[in-house]
Amino acid sequence: MYNGRNVALVYDGSFYGLLSAAWYALENKITPAEITAKRLLLPIFEEKEIETDEKKAMRLLHGIENRIFKGVSKKVFALWLSDRENKEELLLDYLRFGLSHGQKTARLLTEPAVCETEKTFRAVYNEAHRLKGFLRFSEFDGFLAAITEPSCNALPLIIGHFARRFPEENLLIYDKKHKLAALSQRGEISLFDADEFFFPKRSLEEKHYRILWREFYNTVAIKERLNEKCRKTHLPVRFWHQLTEMSEENDVNALNFENIKLTFND
């Protein structure tokens, strides 16, 4: 049987694309050397281009919900959102193992594919939870905007939270790392790819709020209890540059909000 060792499945990077690739591998009973969204200039393996098929993707999701367990799609979605290497291959291993073990899959935590998937799932959701707290908006004429660089593609998991929290506001969250923007216009959500984002200059009022918040932040710490290690555990340093309270005004390291220019790519 052709086991696919020499084949790389290339998909378009979308969630449905990934599911289509998994479908292809399961249907043809192959374990490809690689499933990837990035085309190499000099391919090492024979490349098989996967066409994204929304119908097949939905069928696969329904199928695994029934044959593995209710809620398994959430794990699969989290895998797709994650930035871990070889997430595609892990997904395929997980689905294969799940399809042959059914309901009890989630309990078999000693199986590497299950354990790794659970870990990734938790990491993705933890990151989303942190962003709910650590995102900072600045107010510009008529909208609130935030920039972030999360460790996974978490915007799809958090935009709903902010849309519900601020149902009367216009929100824009830009993920600089995954080049994704999430918009909520009075509760109406949309997501789109954007290579770059530039925001208008901050108003005087905005600058005042930033100073007030920094003052609060610095004052509330009790100097008899300083504990830098503890702060860094809870508030990982990688978030600091997006936090108003950690930036000096006009700090060059702070994420850049200057100039009026919006570039979209559709």
Add this chain to the structure above:
Amino acid sequence: MDFDKIYQKLKILTDAAKYDAACTSSGVTKKGERGMLGSASECGICHSFSADGRCISLLKVLLTNVCVYDCKYCVNRASNDVKRAAFTPEELASLTVGFYRRNYIEGLFLSSAVIKNADYTAELMLKTLTLLRNHYRFNGYIHVKAIPGADPLITEKIGYLADRMSVNIELPSEKSLNLLAPDKTRKSIVAPMKQISEGIIQSKSEIVKYRHAPAFVPAGQSTQMIVGATPETDLQIMRLSSALYSDYKMKRVFFSAYIPTVEDSLLPSVDTKPPLLREHRLYQADWLMRFYGFSADELLCESEPNFNPYLDPKCSWALRHPEFFPVEINTAPKEMLLRVPGIGVKSALRIIYARRASSLRLEGLSKLGVVMKRARFFITAGGRYDEAIKISSRSLIESMLSDTALSKISCCAGQLSLFDEPTGEGLMKCITGEM
């Protein structure tokens, strides 16, 4: 916004409020609603962590630090010479909203010193909340500290606008309270506590009857006490805190290590270090009582009324009770799993979940989140102990100490004076003595 004025007030009134321990935004879920601003999530959200490592979730400020009372342990006491300021309800409400919209905070933690009298102060707080809820349509989290001695009617109105309320019990005994807070009485503190806990029960039953009955303090009430300013033992403190949980249905009892800010002959001198390690032990014990099924009298006793600084309360209990071990992980009930050092609430649940599918072996446990370094002395899998353990009490002790206690001891070194001066030998004796 008069920026300079607000800036000065915020600085003074944050500084005056910062010693309060509680800052959680947990206990209530509120979905966002059309036309409103804000929501709340059951487990709360931390928005930042200050340089002392504490979570910042709420804008924690005093409405004013102008005080007619003279509690000896407090920076804001009338006889202390500090800068005074007061927010107007409008200033504070709009500042809260400005911070909230920028996702700096989950909401407001409002407390106050007593300006003019208790009723006047409570009225100002009520006005602030009314502005927030009605004018700004603010649906985020609000924690209000009730003013002891205020008219119960005002307290009630506040309770219908706040998510959580608290009344500080202040000190662990009535005697200490009388001594250090001459203007407050046990009665004036307990009265609003009782009013709030009864109000919560009543409102819950009304919500069952009429779905849209207004909720009274839906996130429950909490309290806090200062530890280390007065001579009470850990056992007295734990007993008081379990009584507060059961009698007034507290959601949380907070402990706050006393940080001397004022000189007074009745108090520890101003160069005393705050007893952070002791506070940490109390929180660990509090955790064991709330989630692990321990009682205060299991953790401490009259002959040993204080926690061991070197061992966390759970390890210390396990070492005193060898008769409970080993615990067989494939069959032990949850309550027993929870008593094993190195197994937490989450890993206990994962064990129970995983063992339904297949029987567990020791090797797989660390994947379930069990800290094997500690747990392996106390458990068996299929009747088997971990082969690597040599049953010497010394390695057992060291495994308990290495990361929990020793690091704490080294990072909190100045405060051990609270306990007996540690010597290496004394340490081993004090621990092996418990075996």
